[in-house]
Amino acid sequence: MIPRRISKPLTIGDVPVGGGRPVVVQSMTNTDTRDALATVKQIHALEEAGCEIVRVAVPDMAAAEALPRIKSQIHIPLVADIHFDYRLALAALAAGVDGLRLNPGNIRERDKVAAVVRSARERQVPIRIGVNAGSLPPLPPLAPGEHPPPTPQRMVDVALEQARFLEALDFHLIKISLKAFDVPTTVEAYRLIAPLVPYPLHLGITEAGTVRAGSIRSAVGLGILLYEGIGDTIRVSLTGDPVPEVETAYHILSSLGLRQRGPVLVSCPTCGRCETDLVSLAQAVEERLVRLGKPLKVAVMGCVVNGPGEAREADLGLAAGKGRGVIFKKGQVLRTVEEKDFLSALLTEIDGL
Amino acid sequence: MIPRRISKPLTIGDVPVGGGRPVVVQSMTNTDTRDALATVKQIHALEEAGCEIVRVAVPDMAAAEALPRIKSQIHIPLVADIHFDYRLALAALAAGVDGLRLNPGNIRERDKVAAVVRSARERQVPIRIGVNAGSLPPLPPLAPGEHPPPTPQRMVDVALEQARFLEALDFHLIKISLKAFDVPTTVEAYRLIAPLVPYPLHLGITEAGTVRAGSIRSAVGLGILLYEGIGDTIRVSLTGDPVPEVETAYHILSSLGLRQRGPVLVSCPTCGRCETDLVSLAQAVEERLVRLGKPLKVAVMGCVVNGPGEAREADLGLAAGKGRGVIFKKGQVLRTVEEKDFLSALLTEIDGL
Numbered sequence: 001m002i003p004r005r006i007s008k009p010l011t012i013g014d015v016p017v018g019g020g021r022p023v024v025v026q027s028m029t030n031t032d033t034r035d036a037l038a039t040v041k042q043i044h045a046l047e048e049a050g051c052e053i054v055r056v057a058v059p060d061m062a063a064a065e066a067l068p069r070i071k072s073q074i075h076i077p078l079v080a081d082i083h084f085d086y087r088l089a090l091a092a093l094a095a096g097v098d099g100l101r102l103n104p105g106n107i108r109e110r111d112k113v114a115a116v117v118r119s120a121r122e123r124q125v126p127i128r129i130g131v132n133a134g135s136l137p138p139l140p141p142l143a144p145g146e147h148p149p150p151t152p153q154r155m156v157d158v159a160l161e162q163a164r165f166l167e168a169l170d171f172h173l174i175k176i177s178l179k180a181f182d183v184p185t186t187v188e189a190y191r192l193i194a195p196l197v198p199y200p201l202h203l204g205i206t207e208a209g210t211v212r213a214g215s216i217r218s219a220v221g222l223g224i225l226l227y228e229g230i231g232d233t234i235r236v237s238l239t240g241d242p243v244p245e246v247e248t249a250y251h252i253l254s255s256l257g258l259r260q261r262g263p264v265l266v267s268c269p270t271c272g273r274c275e276t277d278l279v280s281l282a283q284a285v286e287e288r289l290v291r292l293g294k295p296l297k298v299a300v301m302g303c304v305v306n307g308p309g310e311a312r313e314a315d316l317g318l319a320a321g322k323g324r325g326v327i328f329k330k331g332q333v334l335r336t337v338e339e340k341d342f343l344s345a346l347l348t349e350i351d352g353l
Numbered sequence: 354m355i356p357r358r359i360s361k362p363l364t365i366g367d368v369p370v371g372g373g374r375p376v377v378v379q380s381m382t383n384t385d386t387r388d389a390l391a392t393v394k395q396i397h398a399l400e401e402a403g404c405e406i407v408r409v410a411v412p413d414m415a416a417a418e419a420l421p422r423i424k425s426q427i428h429i430p431l432v433a434d435i436h437f438d439y440r441l442a443l444a445a446l447a448a449g450v451d452g453l454r455l456n457p458g459n460i461r462e463r464d465k466v467a468a469v470v471r472s473a474r475e476r477q478v479p480i481r482i483g484v485n486a487g488s489l490p491p492l493p494p495l496a497p498g499e500h501p502p503p504t505p506q507r508m509v510d511v512a513l514e515q516a517r518f519l520e521a522l523d524f525h526l527i528k529i530s531l532k533a534f535d536v537p538t539t540v541e542a543y544r545l546i547a548p549l550v551p552y553p554l555h556l557g558i559t560e561a562g563t564v565r566a567g568s569i570r571s572a573v574g575l576g577i578l579l580y581e582g583i584g585d586t587i588r589v590s591l592t593g594d595p596v597p598e599v600e601t602a603y604h605i606l607s608s609l610g611l612r613q614r615g616p617v618l619v620s621c622p623t624c625g626r627c628e629t630d631l632v633s634l635a636q637a638v639e640e641r642l643v644r645l646g647k648p649l650k651v652a653v654m655g656c657v658v659n660g661p662g663e664a665r666e667a668d669l670g671l672a673a674g675k676g677r678g679v680i681f682k683k684g685q686v687l688r689t690v691e692e693k694d695f696l697s698a699l700l701t702e703i704d705g706l
Contacts, residue, residue, distance in 0.1 A: 002537070033625035057625035081624065083658050106658065134654075134662030146684075149666070181619050181663060183608045184355070187580070207621045207654065207663055210639055214620075215565070216572045216604040223573030224580050227540070237622040239635045239653075245622070251569040255536045266534050267567075268560045269590040269598070271434065272386035272410035282592045286563055300592075301487075301560065305436050305459060309487030310534065310560055313502070331499075 002256060004229040007200040010126050010173050012053050013077025013098035017126075017175065017232050018200030023258050024233040025249045026202070027242045028055040028081070033063035033070070040073045042242065047076055049246040050261045053233065055079040055101060064091035071096055079128070083135075086112035093119045099175075101128040104162040105135040113162075117169045126173035129162045131155050131189075132206055133180035150180060152188035156196070163197060174199045175233070179206035183221040190225050200232035207237060214238040215248040222252050263289035266299035266310050266317075274302035276320045276339055284343055288350060296353055299328075300346070316349050318342060355609060357582040360553040363479050363526050365406050366430025366451035370479075370528065370585050371553030376611050377586040378602040379555070380595045381408040381434070386416035386423075393426045395595065400429055402599040403614045406586065408432040408454060417444035424449055432481070436488075439465035446472045452528075454481040457515040458488040466515075470522045479526035482515045484508050484542075485559055486533035503533060505541035509549070516550060527552045528586070532559035536574040543578050553585035560590060567591040568601040575605050616642035619652035619663050619670075627655035629673045629692055637696055641703060649706055652681075653699070669702050671695060 009019025017024055027046050031038040033056045043054050058064050058080045071078050079099035080092035083106040092100060093116070100120060107113055120127050133150035136158055142148055155178045166174055176199050178189035186205055194201065205221040208214035218236040225231050234252070236245040253259035267282035268274075282300045289298060299317035301307035308326065311317025317328040318337075325342055327334040329349060337345040362372030370377055380399050384391040386409045396407050411417050411433045424431050432452035433445035436459040445453060446469070453473060460466055473480050486503035489511055495501055508531045519527055529552050531542035539558055547554065558574040561567035571589040578584050587605070589598040606612035620635035621627075635653045642651060652670035654660035661679065664670025670681040671690075678695055680687040682702060690698040 028622065028624055030623040030627065031625060039625070059626040063625060081626075083626075103658065132659050132662075134659030134666075136662070150662070181666075182610075183576075184580075184610060207619045207652070207659065209618045209620050210635060212568070212600075213604050213618065213639075216568055216601060217608040219569040219572035220576030220580075220605055220608045223536075223576050227537075227573075227577050239620040239622055240632050242622065247565075248569060251566050252573055255570040255573045257535075257537060265562045265566065266560045267562050267592040269381065269592055269595065270383040271381055272384060272392070272416060273412040273434075273436075274383065279593050282563060286566075299560070305456065306485050306487030306560065309485075309489070309503070313487075313534075 002227060002229055002258065005194055007232055008198040010175070010200065012079065012126055015052055015077050021232070023226065023231055023253055024052045025050060025246055025253070026053045026055065026233050026235040027051045027245045028235065030242060033057055034066050036066045036069040039066070039070050043070070043074045043076070045243055046246060047074065049243045050250055051076060051246045053077045053079060053099070055081050057081045058088050058092050061088065061091060064088050064095060067092055067095035067097060083107070086116050089116040090119055093123055093125060097125065099126050099128065101130045103130050103132060103135055104158050105132065105137045108137055110165065113165065114169055117166055117171045120173070121169070121171050124173065126175055127166065127171070128175040128177060128202055129159050130177045131159045131179070133182070133185060134206065150185065152185055152192055155180070155189045156192045159193060160196065163199070175202050177202040177204060179204045181205065181207050183217065186221050187224050190230050194230050201230060202233045202235065203231040204235045204237055210239050211244050215244070218248060219252050223256065226252070226256055226258060260295045262293045263296045263298060265289060266297065266314055268302045268306065270302045273305065275322045276302060276325070276342070278302040278320065281342055285346055288347055292350065294353070296350065298350065315353060316346065318346055355580060355582055355611065358547055360585055361551040363528070363553065365432065365479055368405055368430050374585070376579065376584055376606055377405045378403060378599055378606070379406040379408065379586050379588040380404045380598045381588065383595060386410055386412070387419050389419040389422040392419070392423050396423070396427045396429070398596055399599060400427070402596045403603055404429060404599045406430045406432060406452070408434050410434045411441050411445050414441065414444060417441050417448060420445055420448035420450060436460070439469050442469040443472055446476055446478060450478065452479050452481065454483045456483050456485060456488055457511050458485065458490045461490055463518065466518065467522055470519055470524045473526070474522070474524050477526065479528055480519065480524070481528040481530060481555055482512050483530045484512045484532070486535070486538060487559065503538065505538055505545055508533070508542045509545045512546060513549065516552070528555050530555040530557060532557045534558065534560050536570065539574050540577050543583050547583050554583060555586045555588065556584040557588045557590055563592050564597050568597070571601060572605050576609065579605070579609055579611060613648045615646045616649045616651060618642060619650065619654070619667055621655045621659065623655045626658065628675045629655060629678070629695065631655040631673065634695055638699055638703070641700055645703065647706065649703065651703065668706060669699065671699055
């Protein structure tokens with residue numbers, strides 16, 4: 001078990017965040033928010049994948065007006081993402097959203113932020129101070145046209161300044177994020193702020209790229225922080241359909257034993273020692289496991305070197321040898337099966353578990 | 354820059370390993386090693402993907418006999434993976450391999466290990482002590498049929514015992530790995546051994562699963578260790594064709610700034626604020642970048658929130674707005690382009706970089 005940083009708990013809608021509660025998986029729609037039908041449809045797909053809080057961009061008043069229709073048709077808390085115009089934040093609050101994300105780089109006038117904070121306080125709606133390395137408030141250029149690079153300290157300073165301002169307005173339902181594309185920048189920023197504030201931290205590697213590269217980059221960055229106990233909610237940012245963001249988030253959490261959604265498949269890379277078509281077998285087993293959605297650990301191993309050891313540690317395991325294999329169940333040898341029966345035997349046992 | 358653990362350097366063939374040298378990317382074939390033609394073909398594909406050391410299983414004497422044919426046709430060092438039969442290790446050394454991997458759980462008789470070590474010493478061929486949680490030497494059962502679980506300390510003890518034995522035979526060309534499927538077990542094992550030995554460490558999360566889940570699990574585990582400066586060589590184990598193992602390894606290293614092979618694409622997840630088909634654009638740009646193979650950082654951003662900031666930090670960037678976008682090159686605004694010209698303008702600039 002990883003010792004967690006214990007933050008001040010809050011709830012987004014009915015979802016508890018922080019205070020040592022399980023790490024919450026978030027995502028964000030990429031439909032046009034004004035198109036409530038398309039947005040609701042995408043949120044339903046995200047819910048199905050295990051998304052627990054969803055964020056939508058609110059770039060104009062028509063988007064804000066679509067929020068009640070969206071909110072009434074979904075089953076998870078709705079967060080409005082606001083930049084530039086504080087009136088959109090007020091409209092989103094009036095529309096009944098469960099959370100706000102404000103970027104301190106993009107709504108900077110104090111009286112306008114104060115109006116939003118007062119409305120959020122009345123409604124007891126949490127605000128995430130969402131700092132992003134790509135949109136820090138400008139500093140004087142070092143030389144003409146030369147912008148100071150976004151450092152972890154600068155990101156933290158911007159977040160702290162905003163937090164102090166909200167606290168001065170007696171607002172404490174705060175969550176903070178400090179996202180960058182660069183993993184070391186992100187990790188150092190969160191490490192810096194973690195001991196300085198009591199608030200839950202939302203983790204993300206921003207603009208991480210397409211599904212494959214972005215999932216790996218997010219796994220590295222979020223993995224480092226989560227293993228240090230930092231992080232109360234996470235979002236994986238991938239270019240494309242958002243459903244894979246949720247899947248990747250659970251793979252990250254599952255690999256650290258923090259959450260498990262659905263099965264875990266232990267399968268060997270195969271090598272010159274492998275005498276069966278393990279790749280197809282592993283894929284077929286994974287497909288069935290994903291469909292079942294049970295939190296099982298299943299091992300599909302191609303040889304006698306690590307097979308029995310790994311199979312023994314799983315709920316169900318197959319250690320394949322030449323022409324036959326041994327099925328393990330909860331650490332005990334169950335029986336020997338012929339190669340032609342590997343898949344059917346595993347599927348039968350999986351269904352029975 | 355991540356401060357690295359400085360290990361005692363050695364070379365596998367002509368590839369320097371340890372001593373603060375760049376982290377080396379390895380993979381392993383899953384062809385039948387006896388089929389030299391298929392194995393060489395797969396190694397050529399791995400070389401093309403950037404694999405720097407390749408390992409082949411040598412499960413029998415026919416596989417050992419194929420090694421000279423394989424070695425003569427490839428361009429990267431060849432490591433033989435041996436279990437159970439020390440004579441296969443002797444045959445592999447005689448065949449001219451550049452490294453050996455021995456699993457101390459599976460070749461346990463001291464005089465037989467000694468014969469292998471003496472031959473490796475004569476030829477100055479390094480040996481990796483490759484401990485695997487799934488194949489630790491047996492301990493007395495806790496109760497009948499109840500096996501003690503593989504702990505990090507047990508993995509380290511097994512590796513140290515083997516290392517002491519090799520050292521007693523005046524053999525010091527040692528590399529160590531301590532692989533498990535479980536990320537915390539793996540991380541703790543490497544953390545334990547890192548200060549106890551001077552040797553290079555080879556990292557891996559074993560039997561990590563299929564391409565998607567296994568890449569994410571490996572990124573979490575290897576990412577945590579690499580960010581602590583631990584790890585001289587890495588292998589990502591994925592069920593399936595080994596080429597994606599190499600791609601994932603570079604994505605992991607690149608996200609920590611440790612190595613870069615080919616381009617890095619910064620692309621936003623898009624949201625309700627995005628007014629262009631960024632997903633297709635990002636994919637098209639990524640394809641071109643991968644084909645070019647240059648170590649560029651290119652940002653493709655869908656809106657004015659983080660777009661200009663991220664685009665400015667990249668070698669080349671596009672911050673798209675409504676109907677048009679701004680191209681950045683090395684931090685400077687280059688020009689504004691119409692939406693229909695986004696792809697062609699980016700590709701032209703990429704080709705010119």
